[in-house]
Amino acid sequence: MKISVVKNILEANDRIAQENRAIFDESNLLVINLMSSPGAGKTSLLEKTIDALKNDFQIGVIEGDIQSSQDAERIARKEIPVVQINTGGACHLDGNMIRDTFKEFVFDDLDLLVVENVGNLVCPAEFKVGEDFKAMILSVPEGEDKPAKYPLMFHESKVLLINKIDLAPYLDCSVEDMKKEALKVNPHLTIFEVSCKTGEGLDSWYAWLKDAVNNRKSA
Amino acid sequence: MHEMSIAQSLIDIIKEEMTRHDATVLRSVRLNIGQLSAIVPQSLSFCFEVITSGTELEGAKLIMEVIPLEGMCRECKQAFGIEDYAFECPYCGSPDIETTAGQDLSIVDMEVD
Ligand SMILES: Nc1nc2c(ncn2[C@@H]2O[C@H](COP(=O)(O)OP(=O)(O)OP(=O)(O)O)[C@@H](O)[C@H]2O)c(=O)[nH]1
Ligand SMILES: [Mg+2]
Ligand SMILES: [Zn+2]
Ligand SMILES: [Zn+2]
Numbered sequence: 451m452k453i454s455v456v457k458n459i460l461e462a463n464d465r466i467a468q469e470n471r472a473i474f475d476e477s478n479l480l481v482i483n484l485m486s487s488p489g490a491g492k493t494s495l496l497e498k499t500i501d502a503l504k505n506d507f508q509i510g511v512i513e514g515d516i517q518s519s520q521d522a523e524r525i526a527r528k529e530i531p532v533v534q535i536n537t538g539g540a541c542h543l544d545g546n547m548i549r550d551t552f553k554e555f556v557f558d559d560l561d562l563l564v565v566e567n568v569g570n571l572v573c574p575a576e577f578k579v580g581e582d583f584k585a586m587i588l589s590v591p592e593g594e595d596k597p598a599k600y601p602l603m604f605h606e607s608k609v610l611l612i613n614k615i616d617l618a619p620y621l622d623c624s625v626e627d628m629k630k631e632a633l634k635v636n637p638h639l640t641i642f643e644v645s646c647k648t649g650e651g652l653d654s655w656y657a658w659l660k661d662a663v664n665n666r667k668s669a
Numbered sequence: 670m671h672e673m674s675i676a677q678s679l680i681d682i683i684k685e686e687m688t689r690h691d692a693t694v695l696r697s698v699r700l701n702i703g704q705l706s707a708i709v710p711q712s713l714s715f716c717f718e719v720i721t722s723g724t725e726l727e728g729a730k731l732i733m734e735v736i737p738l739e740g741m742c743r744e745c746k747q748a749f750g751i752e753d754y755a756f757e758c759p760y761c762g763s764p765d766i767e768t769t770a771g772q773d774l775s776i777v778d779m780e781v782d
Contacts, residue, residue, distance in 0.1 A: 452779070453780075462678055572707045576671060601754040637757055
């Protein structure tokens with residue numbers, strides 16, 4: 451007997467993500483799913499962003515890693531609420547893992563929640579966690595061919611931060627080409643060129659993020 | 670390897686559908702794998718085999734078809750295949766396109782007894 455199904459395989463996760471989203475909505479909380487390959491600078495960007503904006507609003511962080519709590523410890527030094535998820539092998543976060551951290555936060559006290567996904571350029575983009583939008587980092591040493599090789603994440607992200615531009619002079623990689631390649635896969639990307647080491651370019655990211663949080667609050 | 674979690678979700682849906690239709694044997698499942706989804710069909714097959722081995726689903730066949738990316742331009746209304754992941758209209762150059770196929774990961778149907 452043939453059964454016609456026509457169902458999205460990720461439907462169960464999508465449903466949980468939607469439920470998470472409804473909970474975030476009650477607190478008018480802006481939630482960002484931050485993704486990149488390992489070491490592109492997600493935690494560094496968070497540290498900088500927290501330093502710059504923690505007087506303007508309350509930030510919470512969920513750290514996703516396969517193992518270790520080093521990233522959560524780095525964030526905890528900033529004295530903001532942070533929870534570490536260890537996926538124990540899974541290469542991405544999903545809606546359920548995020549849900550399990552809810553008891554650790556008081557969402558009404560927060561304005562911005564950033565979920566630092568597991569370092570991986572492939573599958574985190576496939577699993578929603580309940581975010582308002584996805585933001586990703588591509589660091590200059592990774593090369594300009596990455597958007598074409600890993601199109602899904604670029605296609606699903608709203609924001610691209612090109613990080614480590616301080617290294618560009620030492621590499622055969624042009625930031626302009628990186629931008630061009632990324633915009634091919636997603637012409638709607640908002641792109642920031644930054645260095646978390648020198649601080650270059652971060653001011654426009656902070657300003658953009660501030661607006662996003664304020665818009666969310668008044669929505 | 671996210672094919673493992675995808676195989677698990679797939680099996681959850683299969684079991685649910687089988688219960689609903691009072692089926693006990695799974696012969697095959699047909700999947701559409703969008704070109705944009707980061708799935709390697711061989712890995713998914715492998716994970717599916719690993720999870721189902723020794724269960725009542727053992728031996729079922731996964732039939733996978735990769736669905737190429739297609740778009741429709743909201744400006745000039747042309748339909749086209751999206752080549753090389755370039756998400757813009759090849760006719761008028763507009764970035765305002767709708768992706769009409771190749772994004773999803775879905776079960777189409779299954780053959781059961
Ligand atoms: N030169 C340079 N180094 C940077 C920059 N940003 C981050 N780094 C360095 O890159 C390394 C990795 O940075 P992290 O912030 O830990 O990267 P991550 O993406 O959080 O890494 P995972 O969580 O392990 O995936 C660290 O040694 C940082 O100091 C930058 O703009 N320029
Ligand atoms: Mg990190
Ligand atoms: Zn994964
Ligand atoms: Zn057109």
